[in-house]
Amino acid sequence: MNQYPVWKYVLIAAVILTGVLYALPNLYGDDPAVQVSPLRGAPIGEETRTRVTDLLKGESIPFKSFEQIERGMLIRFNNTQDQLRAKDLIDEKMGDNYVSALNLTPATPAWLAFFNAAPMYLGLDLRGGVHFLMEVDMVTALRQAGERYVSDLRSILRNEKVRYLTITRAASGNAVEVKFRDVADRDTGRSLIRKEFPRLLLAEEDRGDDVFLVAKISDQEIRETKKMALQQNVITLRNRVNELGVAEPVVQQQGEDRIVVQLPGIQDTARAKEILGATATLEFRMAVENGDVQAALAGRPPVGTRLYKERNGSPILLKKRIVVTGDQITDAASGIDQSGQAAVFVSLDSKGARKMGDNTRDNLGKPMAVVFIENKIDTRRVDGELIKVKKKIEEVISVATIQGQFSNRFQITGAGTTEEARDLALLLRAGALAAPIEIVEERTVGPSLGQDNIDQGMNSVIVGFIVVMIFMAVWYRVFGLVANIALAVNLVMIVAVLSMLQATLTLPGIAGIVLTVGMAVDANVLIFERIREELRSGNTPQASINAGYDKALSTIADANITTLIAALVLYAFGTGPIKGFAITLSIGIVCSMFTAIMGTRAVINLVYGGRKVKKLAI
Secondary structure: OOOOOHHHHHHHHHHHHHHHHHHHHHHOOEEEEEEEEEOOOOOOOHHHHHHHHHHHHHOOOOOOEEEEEOOEEEEEOOOHHHHHHHHHHHHHHOHHHEEEEEEEEEOOOHHHHOOOOOOOEEOOOOOOEEEEEEEEOHHHHHHHHHHHHHHHHHHHHHHOOOOOOEEEEOOOOOEEEEEEOOHHHHHHHHHHHHHHOOOEEEEEEEEOOEEEEEEEEOHHHHHHHHHHHHHHHHHHHHHHHHHHOOOOOEEEEEOOOEEEEEEEOOOOHHHHHHHHHOOOEEEEEEEOOOOOHHHHHOOOOOOOEEEEEEOOOOEEEEEEEEEEEHHHEEEEEEEEOOOOOEEEEEEEOHHHHHHHHHHHHHOOOOEEEEEEEEEEEEEEEEOOEEEEEEEEEEEEEEEEEOOOOOOOEEEEEOOOOHHHHHHHHHHHHHOOOOOOEEEEEEEEOOOOOOHHHHHHHHHHHHHHHHHHHHHHHHHHHHHHHHHHHHHHHHHHHHHHHHHHOOOEEOHHHHHHHHHHHHHHHHHHHHHHHHHHHHHHOOOOHHHHHHHHHHHHHHHHHHHHHHHHHHHHHHHHHOOOHHHHHHHHHHHHHHHHHHHHHHHHHHHHHHHHOOOOOOOOOO
């Protein structure tokens, strides 16, 4: 009586050993590290490694190790002081082709990494993650609004056949100046613009013999443009964070022009910095056939054209008129085209599809170019001072001959490697930022509640755990010791499951773990008290053990299932920390059911099962 078959013992032992294996990485802590990743296809190889090594040795900065990773190189350090010095040095010396970022990298030994064992992530309120404070470039947002009006006014005047000489954005950036041939054309244009764009403030100006109409953006629209730029950037950053797969992120507005982004437990901070800070978008323009490139290089491009460069540095002339812009892209996905090259498959909205369809119909057999545009703000140290330099990178990534008419879905080749194509698709799919953003503060965040508070909290948990174990051992003797073993295994298994899922543990998550520990003890108390009742009723020790586990099972199951239902509801309707609490509570319930029922029963069976027992130590 009270014996498990061998396969059950083997199963329980296998589960426990697996739990111990995947919980172990959490004991090894983290190493401060600097991650160096290439930009735009720059190589990361032995030459780069040698260069970085020489830089660090030249400044007497000690490091633990170099590692080649999927997206670059990881340098581990002994302390954060060396880490910060190394990052500043790399930023200063490595140029524009690399991006560096601070990181906390798990110090998991190689034999554990062989089993894909990794520590669980800790939230910003426990260990931290990466924290960005970003500032939206409102000057650029207003300039872009003016440029949109230039394009819109040009289109409407052409469509209505109203003659004009030039349309330019005013130096202030908040107005558009339209130069007409005479007063009659200006009056016609004024009526048309007033009807189509009633929010513009129109003013007539005569400058000598020149006739102008100045369309100024109102103060109210300026405020709304800034507000919309900030809101759109918040939404876009949230989409990009979702693409990065970060658990429980924080993306929120701060003030009138700043955004806070907190990514708890993020490991690839270089990739996060690159993706969040990029303002990549596309423009589709027609290429000029047989254009005078030499004249353009000399600063005299033909009328209506503009000089660009391809990725290999070759100059190319494109028409100034834009066919379709990136804000008309509704979806993008990376893949491989028929020739085996990396490609991005793009879908357009109805407006963009109509423009693309008309353009490809009218320009069959002519070349069309795809221009990749990225706005960046670099911080450089010049003469000991940090100086911010704004850069706008524009390069032609693809020039293809239009073979047939297409509209809402097509593919782009020439985006580079499969990794670059995937990043470009991610940025296009998540949406273009309404205006460039500058990372004004970047740090790896420590515990927000303070290390002292966390240490005190851990001490209180340990003291409480020990007191419970002492009580169980004194009150239930041998059975209490078995319950203590199950309680310890329960904690190990919860940590193991969280580590295997790569979940982010926060303070609410710890509350969920504490609650499940209490429930695990409750289950053992129910079982042991039932056994004592059976003994008082005169049953034999073996029959009492069997009856105690069988009769308490339904009560334990009812209590745990109702709690599990509540946890699932919390997860379904909650957000952020509430979801974290629900996840750890759900995992803890399942683990406690296993350890409190199957685990303790297996040990009790090994101690008392299959032999004649006169008295139980309970």
